[in-house]
Amino acid sequence: MQRIVPRLHRTAWQKFQQQPMGMCGIYLLVALALFVSLSGFFSPFRYDEIHLIAKNHPPSLRFWFGTDDLGRDVLIRTSYGAYISLCIALATVIIDLILGFLIGSLAALSGKKTGECLMRFLDIFYSIPTLLIAILLSVILGSGFFSIVLAINLISWITMARIVRGQLLLLKEMDFVMASRSLGASSSRILFTHLLPNTWGPIMLTLTMTIPSAIFSEAFLSFLGLGIQAPMASWGTMAHEGLAAFQYYPWRLFFPAAFISITMLAFYLIGEGLKKSFNNAPAMNLP
Amino acid sequence: MNESLLNVDRLNLFLTTTSSQIPLLQGVNFKINQGEILGLVGESGCGKSLTAQSVLRLLNPRYFKITGTIKFKGEDLLLLSERSLRQVRGSAIGLMSQDPSSALNPTLKIRTQLLEGFLKVNPGSSHKDANKVGIEWLDRMHIPNSLLRMQQYPHELSGGTKQRIALAMALICRPSLLLADEPTTALDVTVQAEILLLFKELVKEYALSILLITHDLGVVANCCDRVIVMRAGQIVETGTVDEIFFKPRHPYTQTLLQAKQNSIQYAK
Amino acid sequence: MLVYFFKKILFLLSSLFLLMTLTFILMKAMPGDPFSQEQAMSRQEHHSLLKQHGLNLSYLEQYKNYLYSTLKGDLGNSLIYQNRTVNRLIRETFPTSAYLGLQALTLALSLSLFLGLLCALKPDSPIDYLIQIVMALGISIPGFILATILQYLFSIKWHLLPIARWGTFSHTILPCLTLAALPTAFMTRLIRNNLLEVLQMDYIKTAKAKGLHPLVLLLRHALRNALLPVLTYLGPLASVLLIGSFIVENIYSIPGLGQWYVNSVTNRDYPLIMGLTLFYSLLLMSLNFIVDIAYGFLDPRIRIFSEEE
Numbered sequence: 001m002q003r004i005v006p007r008l009h010r011t012a013w014q015k016f017q018q019q020p021m022g023m024c025g026i027y028l029l030v031a032l033a034l035f036v037s038l039s040g041f042f043s044p045f046r047y048d049e050i051h052l053i054a055k056n057h058p059p060s061l062r063f064w065f066g067t068d069d070l071g072r073d074v075l076i077r078t079s080y081g082a083y084i085s086l087c088i089a090l091a092t093v094i095i096d097l098i099l100g101f102l103i104g105s106l107a108a109l110s111g112k113k114t115g116e117c118l119m120r121f122l123d124i125f126y127s128i129p130t131l132l133i134a135i136l137l138s139v140i141l142g143s144g145f146f147s148i149v150l151a152i153n154l155i156s157w158i159t160m161a162r163i164v165r166g167q168l169l170l171l172k173e174m175d176f177v178m179a180s181r182s183l184g185a186s187s188s189r190i191l192f193t194h195l196l197p198n199t200w201g202p203i204m205l206t207l208t209m210t211i212p213s214a215i216f217s218e219a220f221l222s223f224l225g226l227g228i229q230a231p232m233a234s235w236g237t238m239a240h241e242g243l244a245a246f247q248y249y250p251w252r253l254f255f256p257a258a259f260i261s262i263t264m265l266a267f268y269l270i271g272e273g274l275k276k277s278f279n280n281a282p283a284m285n286l287p
Numbered sequence: 288m289n290e291s292l293l294n295v296d297r298l299n300l301f302l303t304t305t306s307s308q309i310p311l312l313q314g315v316n317f318k319i320n321q322g323e324i325l326g327l328v329g330e331s332g333c334g335k336s337l338t339a340q341s342v343l344r345l346l347n348p349r350y351f352k353i354t355g356t357i358k359f360k361g362e363d364l365l366l367l368s369e370r371s372l373r374q375v376r377g378s379a380i381g382l383m384s385q386d387p388s389s390a391l392n393p394t395l396k397i398r399t400q401l402l403e404g405f406l407k408v409n410p411g412s413s414h415k416d417a418n419k420v421g422i423e424w425l426d427r428m429h430i431p432n433s434l435l436r437m438q439q440y441p442h443e444l445s446g447g448t449k450q451r452i453a454l455a456m457a458l459i460c461r462p463s464l465l466l467a468d469e470p471t472t473a474l475d476v477t478v479q480a481e482i483l484l485l486f487k488e489l490v491k492e493y494a495l496s497i498l499l500i501t502h503d504l505g506v507v508a509n510c511c512d513r514v515i516v517m518r519a520g521q522i523v524e525t526g527t528v529d530e531i532f533f534k535p536r537h538p539y540t541q542t543l544l545q546a547k548q549n550s551i552q553y554a555k
Numbered sequence: 556m557l558v559y560f561f562k563k564i565l566f567l568l569s570s571l572f573l574l575m576t577l578t579f580i581l582m583k584a585m586p587g588d589p590f591s592q593e594q595a596m597s598r599q600e601h602h603s604l605l606k607q608h609g610l611n612l613s614y615l616e617q618y619k620n621y622l623y624s625t626l627k628g629d630l631g632n633s634l635i636y637q638n639r640t641v642n643r644l645i646r647e648t649f650p651t652s653a654y655l656g657l658q659a660l661t662l663a664l665s666l667s668l669f670l671g672l673l674c675a676l677k678p679d680s681p682i683d684y685l686i687q688i689v690m691a692l693g694i695s696i697p698g699f700i701l702a703t704i705l706q707y708l709f710s711i712k713w714h715l716l717p718i719a720r721w722g723t724f725s726h727t728i729l730p731c732l733t734l735a736a737l738p739t740a741f742m743t744r745l746i747r748n749n750l751l752e753v754l755q756m757d758y759i760k761t762a763k764a765k766g767l768h769p770l771v772l773l774l775r776h777a778l779r780n781a782l783l784p785v786l787t788y789l790g791p792l793a794s795v796l797l798i799g800s801f802i803v804e805n806i807y808s809i810p811g812l813g814q815w816y817v818n819s820v821t822n823r824d825y826p827l828i829m830g831l832t833l834f835y836s837l838l839l840m841s842l843n844f845i846v847d848i849a850y851g852f853l854d855p856r857i858r859i860f861s862e863e864e
Contacts, residue, residue: 120566127570128577129839131798132832135820136581139828216697223699223802225821239699243806246703247711257700264695343764376766384764389757394779394855403775404765440855456765 015277022273028266032082032259039079047080048072048231056249066251068241077233078255084234085215085263088149092214093207095153100160101203107161108168109191119165122158130155134217138226148227152217160206167202171195201274208271212264219260235260290361291318292464292496293342298355300334300341300520308352311337312520315355319464322490324497326511326528328504328543334520335500336385339466342498343376359464377404381457385469387449391441397452398437401425405459424455428485447478454482458489465489465497471506483510504547508532516540559851567844574836578829579621583614625833641830644815651721652804652811656796658727659734663792667739671746672773675781678751686743693740698799702733702806719808730807734799738792745788749781756780786850790843797835 016022051071059066065074103122107115134151141147171177171194180190215235221227222236229237235256242253300312312334319325327335340346341353342364357364364375376382384390392400401424402417409417418437425433428451441449450470457465467486471479487510489495499511507514507528514531516524516539524537535541628642670690674683696704709729710718717726753759754777762776797813804813812831819827 124566124570124573127566127840127843128574129794129797129836131794132835133577136578136828136832139820139823139825140581140584219697220798220802224817239697243699243703246707253700253703257697257703261692261696261700264697265691268691268694340760345760345763373766373768376764378766382761382764384757384761386757390761392758392762392776392780394783395776399775400762403762403767403771407765407767442856453761456761460765 013277016273019273019276021269022277025266025269025271025273028262028269032263032266033086036079036082036086039076040083043073043076043079045073045076047077047233056245056252058249059251065255066249068238068249068252069245072231072233074238074252074255077238078235078259080233081235081238081256082259082263084145084228084232085218087145088152088214088218089211091149092153092156092211095149095157096160096207096210097203100157101164103157104161104164105168108165108172115165119162122161125155126158126162128155131217131220134221135224135226138221145228148218148221151221152214156210156213159210160203163202163206164199167199168195171198205271205274208267208274212267215260215263291320292360293319293498294356294358295338295342296356296358298338298341298353298357300337300346301352301354303350303352310520311351312341315517315520315522317515317522317525319496319498321463321496322494323512324486324490324499324510326507326514327498327500327517328502328507328514329517330543331502333517335502335517336468338517339382339468339498339500342466343380343382344372345382377457377462378408378460379462380464380466381460381462383450383453383457383465383467383470386473387446387453388441388473390453391449393441395440396437397439397441397444401437401452401456401459404456408460420459421455424459425452428452428455429481430455446474447481450474450478450482451485454485458493458495461493463494463496465495466500467497468500469502470499471501471503479506480509486510504532504543516543560848563844563847563851567840570840571837574840575622575625575833576618578833579618582825582829583617641827641834644827645812645831645834648810648812648815651809652800652813655727655730655734655803655809655811656800658731659738659796659799660792662731663735663738663742666735667742667746670739670743671750674743674747675750675754683747687747690740690743693736694744696736698733698737698802699806701736702729702803705729705733706806719806721807721809721811730803730809733807734796734803737799738795741795742785742788742792745785746781749784750777753777753781783850783854786846786853790839790846793842794839797839 049072051067051073054063054067054071056069057063057067057071059074063073063075065078068074068077103118107118107122109115110118133155137151137154138148141151177190177194180194185193218227218234219236219239222234223240223243225240227236228234238256239253239260242249242256246253295315295317298312298315299310301308302311315334315338317325317327327338329335337346341351342357342359344353344364346353353365355365359375359380364372367375391397398418398421401421405417405420406412421437422433425436430436430448430451436444436448436452444452450473454467454470471482474482483506486497486499490497499506501507511528513525513527515522516531516537518539524531524535524540526534531540532544535544670686674686677683706718706729709716716729717723718729720726759772759776762772800811800813801817803809804811805817808814815827816831816835818824819831
């Protein structure tokens with residue numbers, strides 16, 4: 001039997017495509033990805049390649065974004081920073097989905113008491129300021145990609161767990177679930193056909209907030225000198241180095257800063273577009 | 288004086304979108320006389336509520352365009368300035384909305400909401416006097432424990448009580464016309480009957496006229512003097528209650544009545 | 556209401572306890588002890604130093620001592636600045652940070668209220684779009700970049716304001732702007748959306764039908780309902796201001812507590828890091844607690860419900 005009414009996802013996607021803001025965000029991210037891959041392929045330089053004779057050169061034909069104080073090409077380093085940020089984004093998504101989604105679902109779908117207990121327990125962790133813990137953990141675990149990721153995401157997955165739990169609890173009580181159950185549907189069918197598809201909206205929306213938050217945390221940690229260390233180039237490290245030399249060699253701060261801002265903006269726009277297209281998502285008080 | 292209280296003539300309402308104007312009400316004509324209850328019946332979505340809201344110009348002029356004349360006591364409401372319109376609202380014409388749960392502000396006490404209309408018209412009155420008036424009205428609405436109710440918040444009250452309070456709010460400034468938008472739809476049958484009885488009492492006591500909007504023909508039969516039947520934004524039939532129920536002329540009216548008959552048959 | 560209050564207090568206390576335990580574990584997880592960096596000393600000297608600082612006892616003993624001293628209010632001594640206690644540092648520098656934070660908070664609240672109102676009253680107008688764009692920028696541009704831009708424009712290029720340091724009112728302007736940017740952007744958006752939602756509600760229609768003046772409508776009916784969720788945002792807002800203060804104090808060389816915190820992290824001054832982290836966490840958690848209680852007072856639905864339970 002052919003579907004006359006398209007699935008919700010497709011309708012939502014169509015609606016999303018009509019949002020100028022959301023699509024703008026997507027285009028920005030696509031452009032970013034293109035930038036990373038193209039510069040990776042075509043750049044004659046490596047991110048840690050030093051050119052001592054070309055220290056602190058402004059943008060030129062040879063070095064499109066200029067060079068830093070070790071003569072390294074800023075463009076390829078920015079690209080590498082993008083790559084690192086994308087990896088962090090990916091790690092955040094994975095951790096959020098695995099830990100956040102699973103535990104949130106567990107808390108919602110198990111018995112009332114166990115769910116409540118679990119959430120209360122998590123809430124205690126949640127109320128501890130996350131960035132402070134991230135700082136502490138970075139200090140102890142040292143720098144390096146995995147420790148940073150761990151530090152950033154150790155507490156922040158709880159946000160996803162709460163949202164997932166909230167949404168599932170809401171859906172569980174809805175009439176269409178009751179109707180389905182009264183028709184004899186098994187629990188797993190209800191779960192997969194009714195509950196989970198309706199959870200995607202809030203999950204994606206939360207991701208558009210946790211990903212930029214993670215990228216920002218990394219930049220912040222690097223800014224404090226805790227994050228990714230030289231010679232690796234994350235946007236945060238580059239901004240940190242560029243800040244000191246801002247007055248004389250502004251391009252060193254400008255490019256990583258611009259890229260951070262554009263990435264944050266992209267996620268924000270996608271989030272706004274999502275909000276408008278999933279207008280049956282639960283009202284979240286976060287802007 | 289035989290001049291009608293409210294005279295709506297060739298009322299048209301359009302929804303303006305970016306590309307077009309969608310007609311919502313077309314050529315709506317009706318009159319309400321002093322002291323009568325006029326029923327406005329039709330299915331959901333036919334434009335009944337919009338009619339009431341148009342009278343008070345509550346619709347956002349950015350999206351809704353109104354043409355025609357709405358004469359209240361001889362004055363065309365559509366030509367009034369905002370300031371003069373504010374005088375009319377509440378004091379001359381009152382509105383009672385459909386869902387009592389959402390029509391009351393959840394963060395304000397009943398006292399505040401009930402009395403603010405009164406205080407607008409009588410700015411000099413003391414709190415004590417205003418309070419007295421409020422309690423009188425609550426008692427008039429047959430609400431027990433009126434003193435307590437004044438201090439409570441909407442979510443502490445039942446639907447029937449809330450609707451009665453909404454009615455008191457609409458009438459506290461003694462308007463001559465009440466627009467009752469589906470006042471009984473959200474209530475159960477016993478409470479419904481009480482509210483309708485209240486309407487009839489108030490009409491007699493205060494020379495009130497009521498535009499009673501509903502989709503329930505039972506309500507109309509119970510309460511109204513005359514009826515207008517609306518369908519898809521147009522008035523299809525007008526008449527007294529007897530005329531409509533026993534000698535319906537328009538096929539749509541006949542369908543409505545038939546449907547009601549059928550439901551009664553099924554119940555038997 | 557009482558139940559609500561007690562639940563929140565219990566929650567606060569358990570969080571604090573967990574935090575203290577966590578910091579203790581983390582502190583002990585650091586490799587070596589504070590004195591292994593010192594020049595070669597005899598085992599006896601090393602041992603007596605450890606004994607002096609109570610570091611030779613069992614972990615359980617140390618934990619108990621730690622809890623006890625922390626509860627008494629003693630947050631320990633700095634490692635690097637030998638004669639400075641953490642408490643003293645807090646006492647000396649926190650007022651500056653608090654002042655800056657409060658200034659930024661005031662600015663953020665008033666500005667976002669104004670802008671949010673403006674947007675909600677004229678939705679989809681050019682001014683609405685303009686403000687939304689500016690706010691989007693405020694959310695996207697990280698603090699340290701904004702600070703640099705402001706410094707460049709107002710100090711270096713136009714010589715209007717001092718570039719850094721602290722002292723007069725004009726010194727507070729740039730840091731305050733930088734710090735208030737993100738909260739303002741968030742709250743403007745929040746207020747705008749809430750207000751728009753509230754203005755669609757039935758009770759606004761009812762109030763309008765009563766012929767109330769639009770200003771009364773706005774102030775008495777709309778704002779009350781729209782601003783309630785903003786109250787719950789105040790908790791996270793405090794965190795944002797706090798984290799922001801690290802960056803701002805660093806870039807503008809402001810002698811506040813945040814500056815010390817950043818330095819302690821850079822210098823790996825562990826006791827200082829721990830003590831300040833504990834202090835900040837306590838501050839944030841208390842603020843969240845106060846906001847929760849205030850919300851319970853202000854939203855009649857919660858207040859009354861708890862009584863009826």
